[in-house]
Amino acid sequence: MGSFCRTHTCGDLRKEDAGQEVTLCGWAHRVRNLGSLIFIDLRDRFGITQIILDPVSTPEAYAVGQKLRFEYVLCVTGKVNLRKDPNAHIVTGQIEVFASQIQVLSESDVLPFSVADTQMDVNDELRLEYRYLDMRRGTIVNNLVMRHKAMMATRKFMDSQAFIEVTTPILGKSTPEGARDYLVPSRIYPGAFYALPQSPQIFKQILMIGGLDRYFQIANCFRDEDLRHDRQPEFSQIDVEMSFARQEDLFPIIEKLVQAIFKECKGVDLKAPFRKMTYADCMKLYGCDKPDLRFGMQLVVLDDLAKKTSLSIFQDIVNGGGTVKGLTVKGGADISRKDIAELEGFIQTLGGKGLAWLKLQESGFTSSIAKFLSEDVQSEFVDRLQMQMNDAAFVVAGPEKKVNQLLDHLRRKLARARNLIPKDSYELLWVTDFPLFTYNEEEKRMESEHHPFTSPNFDDMQFIDKEPLKMRSSSYDLVLNGYEIASGSQRIHDTVLQEKIFTTLGLTPDERASKFGFFLEALKYGTPPHIGIALGFDRMMMIMANTDSIRDVIAFPKTQKAQDLMTKAPSLVNEMQLKELKISVK
Amino acid sequence: MGSFCRTHTCGDLRKEDAGQEVTLCGWAHRVRNLGSLIFIDLRDRFGITQIILDPVSTPEAYAVGQKLRFEYVLCVTGKVNLRKDPNAHIVTGQIEVFASQIQVLSESDVLPFSVADTQMDVNDELRLEYRYLDMRRGTIVNNLVMRHKAMMATRKFMDSQAFIEVTTPILGKSTPEGARDYLVPSRIYPGAFYALPQSPQIFKQILMIGGLDRYFQIANCFRDEDLRHDRQPEFSQIDVEMSFARQEDLFPIIEKLVQAIFKECKGVDLKAPFRKMTYADCMKLYGCDKPDLRFGMQLVVLDDLAKKTSLSIFQDIVNGGGTVKGLTVKGGADISRKDIAELEGFIQTLGGKGLAWLKLQESGFTSSIAKFLSEDVQSEFVDRLQMQMNDAAFVVAGPEKKVNQLLDHLRRKLARARNLIPKDSYELLWVTDFPLFTYNEEEKRMESEHHPFTSPNFDDMQFIDKEPLKMRSSSYDLVLNGYEIASGSQRIHDTVLQEKIFTTLGLTPDERASKFGFFLEALKYGTPPHIGIALGFDRMMMIMANTDSIRDVIAFPKTQKAQDLMTKAPSLVNEMQLKELKISVK
Numbered sequence A, B: 001m002g003s004f005c006r007t008h009t010c011g012d013l014r015k016e017d018a019g020q021e022v023t024l025c026g027w028a029h030r031v032r033n034l035g036s037l038i039f040i041d042l043r044d045r046f047g048i049t050q051i052i053l054d055p056v057s058t059p060e061a062y063a064v065g066q067k068l069r070f071e072y073v074l075c076v077t078g079k080v081n082l083r084k085d086p087n088a089h090i091v092t093g094q095i096e097v098f099a100s101q102i103q104v105l106s107e108s109d110v111l112p113f114s115v116a117d118t119q120m121d122v123n124d125e126l127r128l129e130y131r132y133l134d135m136r137r138g139t140i141v142n143n144l145v146m147r148h149k150a151m152m153a154t155r156k157f158m159d160s161q162a163f164i165e166v167t168t169p170i171l172g173k174s175t176p177e178g179a180r181d182y183l184v185p186s187r188i189y190p191g192a193f194y195a196l197p198q199s200p201q202i203f204k205q206i207l208m209i210g211g212l213d214r215y216f217q218i219a220n221c222f223r224d225e226d227l228r229h230d231r232q233p234e235f236s237q238i239d240v241e242m243s244f245a246r247q248e249d250l251f252p253i254i255e256k257l258v259q260a261i262f263k264e265c266k267g268v269d270l271k272a273p274f275r276k277m278t279y280a281d282c283m284k285l286y287g288c289d290k291p292d293l294r295f296g297m298q299l300v301v302l303d304d305l306a307k308k309t310s311l312s313i314f315q316d317i318v319n320g321g322g323t324v325k326g327l328t329v330k331g332g333a334d335i336s337r338k339d340i341a342e343l344e345g346f347i348q349t350l351g352g353k354g355l356a357w358l359k360l361q362e363s364g365f366t367s368s369i370a371k372f373l374s375e376d377v378q379s380e381f382v383d384r385l386q387m388q389m390n391d392a393a394f395v396v397a398g399p400e401k402k403v404n405q406l407l408d409h410l411r412r413k414l415a416r417a418r419n420l421i422p423k424d425s426y427e428l429l430w431v432t433d434f435p436l437f438t439y440n441e442e443e444k445r446m447e448s449e450h451h452p453f454t455s456p457n458f459d460d461m462q463f464i465d466k467e468p469l470k471m472r473s474s475s476y477d478l479v480l481n482g483y484e485i486a487s488g489s490q491r492i493h494d495t496v497l498q499e500k501i502f503t504t505l506g507l508t509p510d511e512r513a514s515k516f517g518f519f520l521e522a523l524k525y526g527t528p529p530h531i532g533i534a535l536g537f538d539r540m541m542m543i544m545a546n547t548d549s550i551r552d553v554i555a556f557p558k559t560q561k562a563q564d565l566m567t568k569a570p571s572l573v574n575e576m577q578l579k580e581l582k583i584s585v586k
Helices: A059-066 A124-129 A131-136 A139-160 A201-209 A247-266 A279-286 A303-308 A312-319 A337-349 A375-384 A400-417 A458-463 A495-504 A509-523 A537-544 A575-581 B059-066 B124-129 B131-136 B139-160 B201-209 B247-266 B279-286 B303-307 B312-319 B337-349 B375-384 B400-417 B458-463 B495-504 B509-523 B537-544 B575-581
Strands: A021-033 A038-044 A047-053 A073-082 A095-106 A183-185 A193-195 A214-222 A234-243 A275-278 A323-329 A356-361 A364-367 A392-398 A428-432 A437-440 A445-448 A475-480 A483-490 A530-536 A583-585 B021-033 B038-044 B047-053 B073-082 B095-106 B183-185 B193-195 B214-222 B234-243 B275-278 B323-329 B356-361 B364-367 B392-398 B428-432 B437-440 B445-448 B475-480 B483-490 B530-536 B583-585
Touching (some): A021 A059, A038 A059, A038 A073, A059 A095, A139 A214, A139 A537, A139 B139, A247 A530, A279 A400, A475 A530, B021 B047, B021 B059, B021 B095, B038 B073, B047 B073, B124 B131, B131 B139, B139 B247, B201 B214, B201 B509, B234 B247, B275 B279, B279 B400, B312 B323, B323 B400, B337 B400, B364 B375, B495 B509
Parallel strands (some): A047 A095, A275 A428
Antiparallel strands (some): A038 A047, A234 A530, A428 A475, A475 A483, B021 B073, B183 B193, B214 B234, B323 B392, B428 B475, B437 B445
16 A cells, blocks of 8 residues: 655745655646656645656656656655756745655546646536546635635634524425425325425524524525526525624624635725615616626616607607616727627617617717707706716616616626726625515516515505505615625514515415414514524635636536536436335336 | 614623613513512523512513513613622622613513423423424523534634535435435436435545545535434534545544544543554453443453353353353442342343353352352452452353443443443543454345445455455544444545455446446546545534433434424425426325
8 A cells, every 4th residue: 555654745845945855745747758857746735846756866766757647646755956947836946856766656547638737628517527637627626725714714703703503404394485495205204205495594593583692504505496507406605693683783794704704715805884775776776686886887867858859769668657777888989880789789689679879979979869869958968977078878768677677787798898897806785675575477476575584674564465565675685796695684573474474475374384384383482583694605605716607616516407427416216215215206 | 673782691791780771682581570579580592681670760661571471582771780689690690680671572472381490391392393492491502502612613623734624515326325315306307316415425535536635524414214312314424534644644633623622612621642442352342342431341251261160051152152251340249139130131131141240258259150160260250350359240151242242231231320430521442443344144245344435454455355354444433432423444545446345345347337437437547545534423512412312412303203393394295396306106
């Protein structure tokens, strides 16, 4: 089996170590046989160290060196020498190790793709199948190290604030609200199933009822959904709940938590308190509830001006309850006709009817709707849109929801296209006062915008019976660079109000009892006011790792079809297993 | 909704705070209405503070106080007064709060059992159904706080040693080895299943192959087994793996980890290095592989002396390959005939044939087998068993495995009965050199004693083809007070050897490929030597919490039938859910 007692890692040695006898272990990252000497770049997680094999003074080691191939695992003993030609690109570049002994701990077959050549473009499926080789290329391991640091920073900070981490069950109860549950058949109770938790929501509220006061958990959560690029069937959230507290107590804690994570992982000092904006203002100014504040281009309402144009479609839309809104692109007068045509196509793809443009240049005002605007109205448009010389503006008309959606997409597209997004910039925003309910058009029923345990805003209680969609809730999201990274709410701590909300959601007494009976029972025995939040940990890591794939920050991710290409899970199981569970596959 | 902005917890106030105006929130733990005054013990996780309501100076607060019942949730504002009769039993016993305002944040129905009366014997099922009320009684929350501290200490220590915590998948692949898997049907691939991991074994080895070097995780693991009192269907283990390392590298790290946990949670300084004993010596000296070293009573082999008796059954057993062993009970000569009869019954219940006893008293040597022993042989028994005046000894004969089992049980029973186990004592032991294989009599096949990735002891490689049961492995357990709290091994890092082990275990090439194909593939590309261990976190917590039920250290445990009595999981699900999964229940 051999000995492999290393004295240092491959990232440790510096010029001060010259003259020492050392033993290193690692992988043969590169091997160059120059005939007179063999050079090996020996790699481990901590770095790369250059090893020299000399045929004259150490013929045995040299002979081993001649048989080496990429990714052989080696144990090398030798003396640290100063390099004549230091390599400034690596931290050990001042030294090399002149090997007296070299031992092959493990060989390697020919690789399916190169580990050393990180520029090589390897297809995603092959990377996932050989995840361990992809890890050796560096990026994934670096991301995992960052993830570990973020988890450490989270726990250290939450502990300092008297929060207790509690592990809640993975084998839970199915309460099909929102997303689809993963089910686990029970062997002892045939026909009964556990569900994997979509979140520990009810358990953390139960912990508050149990008097734990301050809870957190980096929790495993599961959703059997059709997956988007930033979703995984299993994901992690930083789950937080506290008693006797309100937004003004919770927000500073979460801000300090996010600051601690950024400081630890990126060395970045985030400014706090974070900005706050109501849901209504977000929709008005950015057309969405998770605006990216790294760049400007707020939306401008033009309804009154639209009526002053001679454009009948504008008039009709505004009079029919729709809206006309625009945004201004600084220096955008250089956007070509061709690019504008492309933007029009983009708007149409998203279901928009059209896109009007306006430009202010030395040569004068031009616009796709110029002929419908009097000179005064032109000026009013320019003023309202705060257009300056060489700016362009774009205007969209239609139902408010649609207009907001189109301008949100347009705003983000323009920001990317025109490089308006500063690198390594992190803009955080609390979005507050979400609606309490939303109407599901497909299923023709009321749904909770957040979840059914969310407290209403008590100023809106008068609407609950007749106009529940007007009600705001005591809920909030935290937005980072246009991504929702956290979501939470004040919870209902009163049985009567909780029943009322369930009724408004159309849950029958039977459904209430079977799904939430135990929880309604628990609420009866002295429930403290409590509030909570959950941070999407993977998504945060994705943003911090500067990648647009959540797979890059998860050790063993699944594909969009929820498959693990390395282990080939899910897979067939034997009949005996299904027989014991008393289930059959149709 | 009211305000509930507390200035202190119920465990904060001391005599130095006298004169301050404070606001506290908590539960009405006890309410005593003395007519002239109302006393409330206000409780939260942090402690209890006495509140006084006075009908004269604060009639409104007093009026609220008259309506209070147990476990109402209150917000109390008032002035801190020094108590005339301090209560030395609680940390806030020097003060009381004279309430100026009291607000009921939440009411409580009549409780199913008392929270305040912790002496009240509540049946286990009711405690589990109302887990949140059981939590309020204190013990469970204290255990959860200890658990949190242990997790924090674990992470802090492992991080300090350059170990990276990596979350491995919960939706894994079924590889039915050992225990039964929990299965999760795939919706996208009907007929295929995920399995919940019994441990992250393969993933952590893959992480080593990926070059992570040092991994740990406090991992969720699952086994669908019939449960014993110290087992749960889901449990936590501190999972550790490191590359380029051997026992002499790993043991000191785990010892320091266990020291850190004990120091943080119990304030106890454990001595290190821990003791070490081979599996063979354990069996010889204690009859089991997890001896409780808090007390003595080592087993003594008496085979040669047995032959010198005139007891034919001893002769026959020894000549037939069996053994005769005994143990000595210090001062045990006072064990009555009745108690001895009970011990004999105990031995018979366990399948033993009989129990011989010996006593050495002032009145002389007596024994159940005295007439079969010459005086010389009596002396030899006394000497070998190191019997002193007033000691007793017990002797059992039979096949070695049975004798060991009987004496192990007898030893532990006697230690408990005679109060030989010191309180708050923690004795740790590494048990090393376990057998590599074990023979499953029922299924007539070889099994891994540890798991199939365990490296053999290379000194025993000559036995692999013909006498594999003679082979020792490079595996080890850590034993605490007679409980196995950790288990690990040097891993195989060589494809050829791994295949050889699979062959010896009787796995066909097809089975190998379908169960472990991806892992055998991974081993090919430069696998570093690596070693690992997993600590049973729940069991450790159980021992440290001085309880004999693992449920007491888990927030939401399941019953022996794997049921959550609070949420009623597992439960029926709707037809739509099963239809989407294309499974049916027989």
